[in-house]
Amino acid sequence: MKAIHILLATTMLGAPVPAFAQAATTTATTTDTAAPPEAPAAADDGAASEDPGSEDIVVTAVAQGTNRLDSSVTVSSINAATLVELAPRTSGELLRNLPGIRVEASGGDGNANISVRGLPVASGGSKFLQLQEDGLPILEFGDITFGNADIFLRADFNVRTVESVRGGSASTFASNSPGGVINFISKTGEQEGGAFQVSGGLDYREFRTDVDYGGRLSDSVTYHLGGFYRVGDGQRTVGYDAVRGGQIKANITKSFDNGGYVRLYGKYLDDRAIGYLPNPVRVTGSNGDPTYENLPGFSINNDTLHAGAIRNVLTLDGSNQPVRRSIADGQHPVVAAIGLETKIPVADGWNIVERFRYADISGGFTSPFPASVGGAQSVAEALGGAGAQLFYASGPQSGQRIANPSALGGNGLLANVVLFDVDLKSLNNVTNDIRLNGSVPMGDGTLSITGGFYASRQDIQSDWLWTSFVQTVQGGGNSQLVDVRTAAGVPVTQNGVPGYSASFFGNCCRRSYDLNYTTMAPFAQLGLELGAINLDGSLRYDFGRARGSVAGSDLGAAFGTGIATRDIDGDGVITAPERQVAVIPSQRSPLNYDYDYLSYSAGINFRLTDATALFARYSRGGRANADRLTFGPSINPATGALIDQGAAVDFVRQLEGGVKYRAGGVSLYATGFWARTEEQNFEATTQRFFDRNYEAKGVELEGRVARGPFSLSAGGTYTDAKIKRDVLNPAVVGNRPRRQAEFIYQVTPQVELDRVSFGANILGTTSSYAQDNNQLKMPGYTQVNGFVSFRPAENITVTVNGNNLFDVKGITEVEEGAIPTGGIVRARSITGRTISAALRVGF
Template sequence: MKLHLLLAGVAAASFTVSAGAQTVAVQDDSAQSTEVESASDVSSEEDIVITAVAQGTNRLNSSITISSIGSDSLVQLAPRTSAELLRNLPGLRVEASGGDGNANISVRGLPVASGGSKFLQLQEDGLPILEFGDITFGNADIFLRADFNVRTVEAVRGGSASTFASNSPGGVINFISKTGDQEGGAFQLSSGLDYREFRVDFDQGGKLSDSLSYHFGGFYRIGDGQREVGYDGVRGGQFKANITKSFGDGGDVRLYGKYLNDRAIGYLPNPVQVTGSNSDPEYRDIANFSINNGTLHSGNIQNVQTLDGNNRPTTRSIADGQNPVVYSIGLETQIPIADGWNIVERFRYADISGGFTSPFPAAVGSAQSLANGLGGAGAQLFFASGAQAGQRIADPASLNGNGLLANIVLFDVDLKSLNNITNDIRINGSVPMGAGSLSITGGFYASRQDIQSDWLWTSFVQTVADGGRSELVDIRTAAGTPVTQNGVPGYSASFFGNCCRRSYDLDYTTYAPFAQLGLEIGRFNIDGSLRYDFGQARGSVAGADLGAGFGSGITAFDINGNGVISAPEQQVAVIPGVRSPLDYNYDYLSYSGGVNFRLTGSTALFARYSRGGRANADRLLFGPSINPVTGGLTDQGAAVDFVRQLEGGFKYRQGGLSLYATGFWARTEEQNFEATSQRFFNREYDAKGIELEGRFARGPFSLSAGGTYTDAEITRDVLNPAVEGNSPRRQAKFIFQATPQVDFDRVTIGANVIGTTDSYAQDDNQLVMPGFTQVNAFFSVRPADNVTVTVNGNNLFDVTGITESEEGAIPANGIVRARSITGRTISAAVRFGF
């Protein structure tokens, strides 16, 4: 109770008095001063793990699996997005095809039944970016930008993530900031050579006095982005700063802040031609549309008219794309209270808002057939935007060289508040025990996560063209009667049955006491930890999808204000005034235990068993698990999904060689909702496999590599038993990465290879998504001290890499809606160090 009161004193009125439990991995500040490079850059006993553990510990002494990427690698690899960076971590399946956010991230065969990172938590400096990594249209990676502020990225797979972080039984990825321990900084100018994006990065850190250090940095950019769209698809930046006061007794306190306001395109599925058979398909570009370089975004389609969350006319900008706006402030402190005992406190408040706007193709087909579907046989087509606006399309079969149209549902979500407040406080220390020592940690975590958003979806018809050339198309009947208005058939999700005009106003409050004991005796390290999460979900939702009694979602409304109600204006989606409550509590216990045996000074064996939970959040809404009248659960078990994991392996590190091998098994429960397919899931999965990681360095040459073999299976499906025994969609048997590098005095040459084997597009295991290997390369030269010129090639051989497909089998017209990795992009940068 005293600990609870102390927490309340720090986080005062920010938390409502209710249930909840969640804990975040908090690194020990004493370890933070140790400069940790990439997983294999460190060959000494100072290879310290500080993520998802009780206290900083040596990697060879720990019974968890962890990898890291240092700041030097961030500069050399020049990933276009944070997701592309994370593909270099073993065990992670990262579908890096969505741009600067909206990536699907999983670990060790755990499923991606919908979007985001449900079982994996993304953190900055030991606290979560968002409490839930898969908020619909608010995935955590949207609100993350990796820049010069990052010192290290650490990734823990499985293990103690179950008990040292809430809602992340699969693992924790922690972006750790520089704090000025090393004097100096950098200024970098970079530009795309074959794509239009210009960027400036900077950072500076150092000592203001013997006991006061600081660091600040950020970036700004502008341009089309990786794919040509005909307007500034990316524009904005980030600024972060911190200041640390150290005390003579070993304690310290750090204040830090972040401002992020960026706009970036969210790439959704695009059309691609597929021939051959489901088991042996060939994916080819459609005429005048490249699957790995094109997008349906266009300079001719930037604004849409609709109604806002209060059912008032508004104009929304597609050009805003993924628009994270974040103001955050935090406090970290370590307070010594006795010999070897410390209190570690972490607190952060984040004001988060923005939006997600991107076109999703509900259907792609021949222009005339799609026009007939709206206007009847013999429907007429006219350009509705661009230089040809108003002109009739006389020969639809030759339109844009491919004769295609796309029926678009615009995913347009106003993220009014994803604010969160988090606090983690713990006490840790050790006591002698016989010939060894017993480490003890106890703590309490609390958080509150808002989810306030309005879904303002609408629809339109457009041509299929890349390079920012796509145009809206109007449809008229054979008699010339308009059935669209400026390309819009209805101001709703017309092609999804007018669904999904929704409003969410939710609060999720979480509390979690946790404790750990660790015994170090001789060559053995044995530890066990517990975490008890208890929480509540409160708030309300509105939407016609709730069913009878909750209002109609369609009305007539004069959108353009001309005094005439056109055919599309008779199909205007509104948010009903009747709201459904959300009101339930949940609780669950997580535990983890492991043993590590140090065979020699350079080798170790380990094993661990864990059970962790993930509380389900907004994706339960509008589904069978919530009673829309009471807001309570229809099935109490729906509140939490559990992951059980067994892992064990071998570690070796000596001189310039390190090898790590981990075998794993996981059983996962999954209840979820996918917005694109409007499907609910209720399943269980099994996954087993082996994860390998290593590094070799001799002289100027080094090689880092990793690979993960996974055998995953859907073992139970309540809603669709036909898929039981199948492989989960998009789960490849083998994923791998390798980075060879040669570093001379002033020249560095290297490559970064990312690959995957085949996988199935959907759970019915029909259409295969072929495996692919992507090769990135970098060349840097230092013509003078503190000056570095770098040329970086991403996807150097311009391979097509399909990461997801809406279709589970080749349709009759052979057109599949899919997401691919981005094609070849070349960038150059000049960096000045000081």
């Protein structure tokens, strides 16, 4: 693997590449120009040309490429120049710039919770929203436990446009994505050139090289190649290389005189990225008006429990054999993908469009989660009884007794940690989308027709290898493991480990998954254009099967015990922790059921003038539940069949409508929406299942104005959301769903001069509740990012970028529903201030 990293870095350091355009645009451009003939994919295959004029052509989750003002779907885009200048630290931070998209971007480069317009985040990931690359899903299900889709995505110089469709036709032109689709569209070489960039943190340790290049091999053949490599602590100091790895992507396209094309593409990603889970923070004041304060020696927005002295753990693997796992691997995606796109003209105006991709996906997810935090002596006595003693178990003081526990780490605290350690053995998927589209005259108008078939197979093979340890609460990568002994000096822990299991979660969660899900879906659309009126309707019929098996004592006593005595370190001595070794039972529970459901969407768009349009749309889409149903009350563990057939699919019903305006460098879009959502889910951190309905209504606004060197893009979404029904916890009915703010917004002013560009990116949210009981609030916050770019010579750009310039605490998640005794909660915050600089050379 090291050889691959060196080869990738060498390739990027040596390749010549071009400059990006300097204009930054987070909404569609103001031209109606369609994609040029040399950009064959832009019309109907989910890709797009590199001509800026094509940005106003909607290509994601629609039947055929459509001008934004002629479409009854809500769409926004971010172009490559915006991505470069704003320099978001993660893909999640980038997506916060899309109106209507709520992103809890506090988990690092992956593991973000993403939702659309009031749709819930009952657990994690992006359940109702699909992340795509070039029109096909990264994963069939966006909320696979510890395998969220964004973990396997990296936005780099290969990206031409990020396009989002909220609601609407996402229900019928993609499976399992009724809330929307976000599509990362790659450059394909129509624009000759590329760029080479080196960048690094000025106040944090991360160094990165980006490169891309594209162009023509002949009049009919284009290509593009690009990637990145990086290394460092990441945004928070941890004392080791917590981010290291990179990506390389390439494609080649052959176009034909009849408008057809064929494209081959590939991707290899091998990147380790630290995953930030909730950390301790003190809360004062009241539940309704709290103040979140850093603990002495530990900052909630700049520190993490990761540490250089806590790098690996001893546990059992999926075959119950001893293995040493590395915490430094963090979120570790390994993806090797190859794909094909082609458009085949079959008659005048009729085309077959085929997209296929196979992705070999594996890796892991490893990060510490504090099950509880308390005073050091109290934690010690809870484990070792009255008068228990504490000793350092790692670091330079290893073996020494802690004489004054109340001063330990500068705050006198210890964290009982459960290490979320998951071996992602296979998330392989294969997807295929084939469609026939065209149009015929009908009276004074035109009838467009699309029919197609989608098929995919998604593997979910993973082993949960959780273990536990006790550590100090210190920032700067200085935390250490701590051993506990009884008052008589008898060891209770071994190298900080009280049990080789999820001891602080009741020894749960030693699991094995070996599942596969097959999805098939015929779909069809009719669209009628009658002068200024566009009508369209579409249907999608999904039918699927879930097969495989799971193992784990969480299934019940009939499936075996999960705790054994084991000499896990092989020294011939059984210690107290070695009497609590988690094992995966040999008896497995089958999974065996089929499901089917119908989705539909219908819309109307009325072009009032060349610059103004009105639209309305109603949709119903489904989302098949996947691995989160297992180990729960909806599956019969003996047969693998559904106990409740309705548990297989959750439906989202949406009504939306609004007005669009674009003329003279000004664009304004306003959409009112209503949604009713079914939700059955499981959350790993709380071990809770959900079975409820939600309702949300609100307004989404988006606009852009450009005048000379000045431009301003802005968006905001107001949402009134309620829990309408809860089978398992009726007490929360009528409450606002947790972490759902009433208003989120983004504003990006920018000035573009001859040699200097500068601007800001302002992201904000109003307050929300930490949990569904609606007691403890998470305060609203505004994050201000800024950038300045200087071009000392042609094709050379120096950029300084500041993220969260005012170092605000932006609390996105709190485990507790009310302020506990002692005032310490476990929360995730956006990262504090980070400053980076980049030198880009264009060719």
